[in-house]
Amino acid sequence: MLEVKVEKKLKSFKIEANFRVKEKEYVVVLGRSGAGKSMIAKVISGIERADRCKVILKGKDISNLPPEKRRISYLPQSNTLFPHMSILENLEFPLRIRKEKFDRRKVEEIAFQFNVKEILFKRPSEVSGGEVQRVALARAILSDPEVIILDEPLSSLDFLTKTKLIDFLKELKGKRTILHITHDPLEAERLADRVLYVERGKTFYFESWKDFVERARGELPQKIREFFPYRQQS
Secondary structure, three states, X not given: OXXXXXXXXXXXXXXXXXXXXXXXXXXXXXXXXXXXXXXXXXXXXXXXXXXXXXXXXXOEEOOOOOHHHOOEEEEOOOOOOOOOOOHHHHHXXXXXXXXXXXXXXXXXXXXXXXXXXXXXXXXXXXXXXXXXHHHHHHHHHHOOOOEEEEEOOOOOOOHHHHHHHHHHHHOOOOOOEEEEXXXXXXXXXXXXXXXXXXXXXXXXEEOOHHHHHHHOOOHHHHHHHHHOHHHHHO
Protein backbone atom coordinates (compact mmCIF):
# COMPACT_ATOMS: atom_id res chain seq x y z
CA MET A 1 0.00 0.00 0.00
CA LEU A 2 2.78 2.44 1.05
CA GLU A 3 6.38 1.83 -0.03
CA VAL A 4 9.16 4.08 1.23
CA LYS A 5 12.84 4.40 0.32
CA VAL A 6 14.55 7.49 1.73
CA GLU A 7 18.17 8.61 1.97
CA LYS A 8 19.07 11.92 3.59
CA LYS A 9 22.37 13.06 5.07
CA LEU A 10 22.04 14.76 8.43
CA LYS A 11 24.77 16.31 10.58
CA SER A 12 25.67 13.24 12.64
CA PHE A 13 24.28 10.35 10.59
CA LYS A 14 22.54 9.38 7.38
CA ILE A 15 18.89 8.37 7.13
CA GLU A 16 18.46 5.12 5.22
CA ALA A 17 14.81 4.12 5.46
CA ASN A 18 13.34 1.25 3.49
CA PHE A 19 9.97 -0.23 4.45
CA ARG A 20 6.40 -1.03 3.40
CA VAL A 21 3.11 -0.48 5.18
CA LYS A 22 0.04 -2.59 4.49
CA GLU A 23 -3.38 -1.04 3.97
CA LYS A 24 -5.24 -0.27 7.22
CA GLU A 25 -2.21 -1.28 9.26
CA TYR A 26 -1.24 0.53 12.47
CA VAL A 27 2.56 0.80 12.44
CA VAL A 28 4.35 2.34 15.41
CA VAL A 29 7.64 4.02 14.49
CA LEU A 30 9.71 3.67 17.65
CA GLY A 31 13.09 5.13 18.51
CA ARG A 32 14.88 7.41 20.91
CA SER A 33 14.73 11.20 20.46
CA GLY A 34 16.88 12.39 17.57
CA ALA A 35 16.93 8.99 15.80
CA GLY A 36 15.43 10.44 12.60
CA LYS A 37 11.80 9.35 13.04
CA SER A 38 10.20 12.74 12.43
CA MET A 39 12.46 13.52 9.48
CA ILE A 40 11.42 10.28 7.78
CA ALA A 41 7.76 11.21 8.36
CA LYS A 42 8.23 14.72 6.98
CA VAL A 43 9.90 13.37 3.84
CA ILE A 44 7.04 10.91 3.30
CA SER A 45 4.49 13.70 3.67
CA GLY A 46 6.45 16.05 1.38
CA ILE A 47 7.33 18.65 4.00
CA GLU A 48 11.08 17.93 3.82
CA ARG A 49 13.27 17.06 0.84
CA ALA A 50 15.60 14.05 0.75
CA ASP A 51 18.82 13.32 -1.17
CA ARG A 52 17.08 10.27 -2.62
CA CYS A 53 13.43 9.46 -2.20
CA LYS A 54 10.86 7.02 -3.52
CA VAL A 55 7.36 7.10 -2.02
CA ILE A 56 4.81 4.83 -3.65
CA LEU A 57 1.19 5.03 -2.50
CA LYS A 58 -1.20 2.42 -3.87
CA GLY A 59 1.07 1.84 -6.86
CA LYS A 60 1.48 5.55 -7.68
CA ASP A 61 4.80 7.38 -7.35
CA ILE A 62 4.06 10.48 -5.25
CA SER A 63 7.70 11.34 -4.52
CA ASN A 64 7.59 14.65 -6.40
CA LEU A 65 4.06 15.74 -5.53
CA PRO A 66 3.49 18.68 -3.17
CA PRO A 67 2.17 17.77 0.32
CA GLU A 68 -1.40 18.80 -0.43
CA LYS A 69 -1.64 16.33 -3.33
CA ARG A 70 -0.17 13.27 -1.64
CA ARG A 71 -3.29 12.11 0.23
CA ILE A 72 -1.14 11.86 3.37
CA SER A 73 -2.16 13.74 6.50
CA TYR A 74 0.75 14.65 8.80
CA LEU A 75 -0.08 15.69 12.37
CA PRO A 76 2.94 17.26 14.08
CA GLN A 77 3.53 17.13 17.81
CA SER A 78 2.52 20.75 18.33
CA ASN A 79 -1.10 21.92 18.37
CA THR A 80 -2.13 22.65 14.77
CA LEU A 81 -5.65 23.90 15.44
CA PHE A 82 -6.34 27.49 14.41
CA PRO A 83 -6.75 29.43 17.69
CA HIS A 84 -9.10 32.07 16.21
CA MET A 85 -11.54 29.43 14.93
CA SER A 86 -14.08 27.40 16.84
CA ILE A 87 -13.70 23.63 17.01
CA LEU A 88 -16.44 23.32 14.39
CA GLU A 89 -14.66 25.75 12.05
CA ASN A 90 -11.43 23.82 12.53
CA LEU A 91 -13.17 20.59 11.56
CA GLU A 92 -14.71 22.19 8.48
CA PHE A 93 -11.45 23.77 7.33
CA PRO A 94 -10.06 20.89 5.18
CA LEU A 95 -13.40 20.67 3.39
CA ARG A 96 -13.58 24.41 2.74
CA ILE A 97 -9.96 24.64 1.57
CA ARG A 98 -10.72 22.11 -1.16
CA LYS A 99 -13.76 24.22 -2.09
CA GLU A 100 -15.95 21.17 -1.91
CA LYS A 101 -19.61 21.06 -1.03
CA PHE A 102 -19.97 19.24 2.23
CA ASP A 103 -22.74 17.98 4.44
CA ARG A 104 -22.70 19.53 7.91
CA ARG A 105 -24.15 16.26 9.17
CA LYS A 106 -20.94 14.45 8.17
CA VAL A 107 -18.89 16.85 10.31
CA GLU A 108 -21.26 16.39 13.23
CA GLU A 109 -21.12 12.61 12.82
CA ILE A 110 -17.31 12.63 13.00
CA ALA A 111 -17.52 14.98 16.01
CA PHE A 112 -19.81 12.49 17.73
CA GLN A 113 -17.50 9.54 16.92
CA PHE A 114 -14.52 11.42 18.34
CA ASN A 115 -16.45 12.59 21.40
CA VAL A 116 -16.02 16.32 20.68
CA LYS A 117 -19.61 17.23 19.78
CA GLU A 118 -20.14 19.04 23.08
CA ILE A 119 -17.25 21.44 22.42
CA LEU A 120 -17.93 22.37 18.78
CA PHE A 121 -18.50 26.06 19.53
CA LYS A 122 -15.53 26.50 21.86
CA ARG A 123 -12.08 27.77 20.89
CA PRO A 124 -9.02 25.49 21.15
CA SER A 125 -7.79 27.47 24.18
CA GLU A 126 -10.98 26.53 26.03
CA VAL A 127 -10.62 22.75 25.78
CA SER A 128 -8.26 20.14 27.23
CA GLY A 129 -5.12 18.72 25.64
CA GLY A 130 -6.80 15.38 25.04
CA GLU A 131 -9.73 17.09 23.32
CA VAL A 132 -7.35 19.10 21.13
CA GLN A 133 -5.69 15.86 19.97
CA ARG A 134 -9.03 14.23 19.21
CA VAL A 135 -10.14 17.29 17.20
CA ALA A 136 -6.87 17.32 15.23
CA LEU A 137 -7.30 13.63 14.41
CA ALA A 138 -10.95 14.11 13.44
CA ARG A 139 -9.95 16.97 11.15
CA ALA A 140 -7.28 14.78 9.55
CA ILE A 141 -9.85 12.09 8.81
CA LEU A 142 -12.26 14.66 7.32
CA SER A 143 -9.52 15.56 4.83
CA ASP A 144 -9.95 11.97 3.54
CA PRO A 145 -6.28 10.88 3.45
CA GLU A 146 -4.98 7.47 2.44
CA VAL A 147 -2.38 7.57 5.25
CA ILE A 148 -2.32 9.40 8.59
CA ILE A 149 1.04 10.14 10.22
CA LEU A 150 0.89 10.96 13.94
CA ASP A 151 4.14 12.55 15.11
CA GLU A 152 4.45 12.08 18.89
CA PRO A 153 0.70 12.64 19.37
CA LEU A 154 0.68 11.78 23.09
CA SER A 155 4.01 13.13 24.31
CA SER A 156 2.63 16.33 25.88
CA LEU A 157 -0.22 14.63 27.75
CA ASP A 158 -0.32 13.51 31.37
CA PHE A 159 -0.39 9.77 32.00
CA LEU A 160 -4.13 9.44 32.61
CA THR A 161 -5.03 11.44 29.49
CA LYS A 162 -2.47 9.46 27.50
CA THR A 163 -4.03 6.12 28.49
CA LYS A 164 -7.47 7.38 27.49
CA LEU A 165 -6.14 8.51 24.09
CA ILE A 166 -4.42 5.14 23.61
CA ASP A 167 -7.77 3.43 24.15
CA PHE A 168 -9.32 5.87 21.68
CA LEU A 169 -6.63 5.21 19.05
CA LYS A 170 -7.16 1.46 19.42
CA GLU A 171 -10.61 1.96 17.93
CA LEU A 172 -9.01 3.23 14.69
CA LYS A 173 -7.03 0.03 14.18
CA GLY A 174 -8.13 -1.81 11.07
CA LYS A 175 -10.01 1.26 9.79
CA ARG A 176 -7.15 3.56 8.72
CA THR A 177 -3.54 3.25 7.60
CA ILE A 178 -1.58 4.92 10.39
CA LEU A 179 2.09 5.63 11.11
CA HIS A 180 2.40 6.52 14.80
CA ILE A 181 5.77 8.04 15.75
CA THR A 182 6.88 7.81 19.37
CA HIS A 183 9.80 7.34 21.74
CA ASP A 184 7.48 5.75 24.33
CA PRO A 185 7.47 1.91 24.35
CA LEU A 186 4.12 1.90 26.16
CA GLU A 187 2.44 3.33 23.05
CA ALA A 188 4.13 0.74 20.85
CA GLU A 189 3.19 -2.13 23.13
CA ARG A 190 -0.47 -1.09 23.30
CA LEU A 191 -1.06 0.00 19.69
CA ALA A 192 1.33 -1.57 17.17
CA ASP A 193 0.31 -4.11 14.57
CA ARG A 194 3.97 -3.96 13.56
CA VAL A 195 6.94 -1.99 14.92
CA LEU A 196 9.32 0.02 12.75
CA TYR A 197 12.38 0.61 14.92
CA VAL A 198 14.62 3.55 13.98
CA GLU A 199 18.24 3.73 15.17
CA ARG A 200 20.42 6.60 13.87
CA GLY A 201 18.40 6.86 10.67
CA LYS A 202 18.27 3.15 9.86
CA THR A 203 14.95 1.29 9.95
CA PHE A 204 14.28 -2.24 11.18
CA TYR A 205 10.86 -3.90 10.81
CA PHE A 206 9.36 -6.27 13.38
CA GLU A 207 6.15 -8.24 12.90
CA SER A 208 4.79 -7.44 16.37
CA TRP A 209 5.67 -5.90 19.71
CA LYS A 210 6.64 -9.34 20.99
CA ASP A 211 8.89 -9.85 17.98
CA PHE A 212 10.55 -6.49 18.63
CA VAL A 213 11.15 -7.20 22.33
CA GLU A 214 12.66 -10.59 21.59
CA ARG A 215 14.81 -9.78 18.56
CA ALA A 216 15.70 -6.06 18.43
CA ARG A 217 19.29 -5.08 19.22
CA GLY A 218 20.67 -1.84 20.64
CA GLU A 219 20.63 0.19 23.83
CA LEU A 220 16.95 1.15 23.68
CA PRO A 221 15.64 -2.39 23.04
CA GLN A 222 17.86 -3.69 25.85
CA LYS A 223 16.45 -1.14 28.29
CA ILE A 224 12.92 -1.99 27.14
CA ARG A 225 13.58 -5.68 27.87
CA GLU A 226 14.65 -4.72 31.39
CA PHE A 227 11.42 -2.78 31.98
CA PHE A 228 9.06 -5.16 30.14
CA PRO A 229 10.44 -8.59 31.15
CA TYR A 230 7.00 -10.09 31.64
CA ARG A 231 6.04 -9.28 28.05
CA GLN A 232 8.63 -11.70 26.69
CA GLN A 233 6.81 -14.62 28.30
CA SER A 234 3.33 -13.74 26.98
